[in-house]
Amino acid sequence: MSDAVPTAVPDPVPDPDARPRVVADGPMADWDAVGTARRITGGDVTATEVLDAALARLAEVDTRIGGLFHLDGNRAHEVLARRQRTGDTDRPLHGVPTAVKDLDQLAGMPTSFGxxxxxxxxxxxxxxxVRQFVDTGLIAVGKSAAPEFGMTATGEGLGFAPTRNPWDPQHTVGGSSSGAAALVAARALPIAHAVDGGGSIRIPAACAGLVGLKPTYGRLVEDEDMRGLPVKVVSHGVVTRSVRDTAAFLAAAERTFRNPTMPSIAGVDGPGLGSMRRVAMITESATGPVDGEVLEAVERTGAALETLGHRVEPVVLPFPSTLAEDFLLYWGALAQGVTVTGYAKVGRAFAPEQLDPWTRGLAGHFRSNLHRFPGAIRRLRAFRHDYATFTERYHVVLGPTLGTLPPELGWLSVELPFEDYRERVERFVPFTPAWNVSGAPAVSLPMALSRSGLPIGVHLGAAHGDDRTLLELAFALEASAGFNRPLG
Known part of the structure; x- marks a missing residue:
């Protein structure tokens, strides 16, 4: 087996007391991507059997969570058969079933962009x-559901059934990689493609009890839509149930493209050599109070890091007071560009009058504040330098992934008046956009369950290019503190 797959980490053992309400059954349901690939390579099971089992699990659970936009099992079997026929099976994640987020295109499959x-x-x-994603050996069974052009943090766009949280189907699973997180959390798939422009890997990972790492911008192949934009915020990645799956995917992706300006991920398969890290812990938000149980999970994680030999220091929020407003204005500029993007991708069939109210509201916010846009861009660009300066003093920034627990469906309805929605989404997602603006890596880890049984994500950010440190700390926390452990 390729050395891109970690060999030092044992198979994760699911905690029977920490399982979602909606979860697939079957002997392969609890296998992560690395475990699945090992069993295929070792001859314990065939890739065809793995694919058939995944399709059966999807049929079992997806009607209850709405994680799929499109399913094409026949195409998946054809792709697998072609690889086997041509001997194209020497890939680290060969035969592991997955889904591609519906904001990105895979030839021959429908793409609604949500x-x-x-x-x-x-x-x-x-x-x-997406080509880099499937070149790791993954087999796409279809497209995972996502909200409209990734403009919101929940899978509740108009015209589609909501994507539900497998831990409690009355709650959101976050967004915009909504379907990806729901399918992996429900054990229908071991790993899924995700994309993060303002937290869209880390938000659903936090809601769904998963590992969600936003790589340093530029570590993976650049998103074509980011070329020429004044602030490049979108990074591709995955949502997984184990740290080793995230590490294995990034290492496997380097076989297709390796950014020579960054240290390789290859060989990161455990906590590392135990170097002490200086950790800055933030517990406050600039856009509203943080839920008490979320803060409890952060503090518990800080204590776990100290037990591991790291130095954790509480710090005042290190982000400028203008960051949230500047990012919202930039997000509005991207919404304004959705019409141009829509015509470019779909052609005359694109119907801008059918866009969701939130998308139209964001675009209107941009147009109303166009005079402020140059200053916002200047400050957002400067933040990358400010963040780099901060990480010269601290190796890692620890804090909440989200400001609240996963809210009930409807709380973030895209039909809400613009200012009401804005207030709610800024309270829900006050932290993650800073790492998109900086371009630096960040990960949400499933460090706790609330007393009502909802997942709580804890967020770690590092210096630009230092994805290795985040993976090593994630491995250490997974092994020592465990994931999805109930609060006391």
Whole structure:
């Protein structure tokens, strides 16, 4: 087996007391991606058997969580058969079933970009980041559900059934990688493609009790849509149930493209050599109070890091007071560009009048504040330097992934008045955009369950290019403190 797959980490053992309400059954349901690939390579099971079992699990659970936008088992079998026929099976994650987020194109599959406005578009091309994703050996069974052009933090766009949280289907699973997180948390798939422009890997990972790492911008193949933009915020990655799966995917992706300006991920398969890290712990938000149970999980994680020999220091929120407003204005500029993007991707079939109210509201916010845009761009660009300066003193920033527990469906309805929605989403997601603006890596780890049984994500950010440190700390916390452990 390829050395891109970690060999030093034992198979994760699921805690029977920490399982979602909606969860698939079957002997392969609890296998992570690395465990699945090992069993295929070792001859314990065939890739065809693994694929068939995944399709059965999807049929079992997806009607209850709405994680799929499109399923094409026949295409998945054809791709697998072609690889086997040509001997193209020497890939680290060969045969592991997955899904591609519906904001990105995979040739031959429908792509809605989560919107009613796209009128059944079928992709004629595969986007470069998706090509890198499947080149690791993963087999895409379909497209995972996502909200409209990734503009919101919950899978509740108009025209589609909501994507539900497997831990409690009355609650959101976050977004915008909503379907990806729901399918992995429900054990239908071991790993899924995800994309993060303002927290869209880490938010659903936190809601769904998963590992969600946003790599340093530029570590993976660049998203074509980011070229030429003044602030590049989108990173591709995965959501997983184990740290080793995230590490294995990044190492496998380097076989296709390796950014020479960053240290390789290859060989990161455990906690590392135990170097002491200086950790800055933040517990406050600039946009509202943070839920008490979320803070409890952060403090418990800080104590676990101290037990591991790291130095944890509480710090005042190190982000400028303008960051949230500047990012919202930039997000509005991206929403304004959705019309151009829609026509470019779909052609005349694109129907902008069918866009969700929140997307239209964001675009309107941008137009109303156009005079402020140059200053916002200047400050957002400067933040990358400010963040780099901060990480010269601290190796890691520890804090909440989200400001609240996963809210009930409807609390973030895209039909809410713009200012009401804005207030709610800024309280829900006050932290994650800072790492998109900085370009630095960040990960949400499933460090706790609330007393009502909902997952709580704890967030770790590191210096630009230092994804290795985040993975090593994640391995250490997974082994020592455990994931999805109930609060006392």
């Amino acid at each position: 919107s009613r406005a796209t009128a059944g578009h079928v992709s004629g091309r595969t986007d470069a980041p």
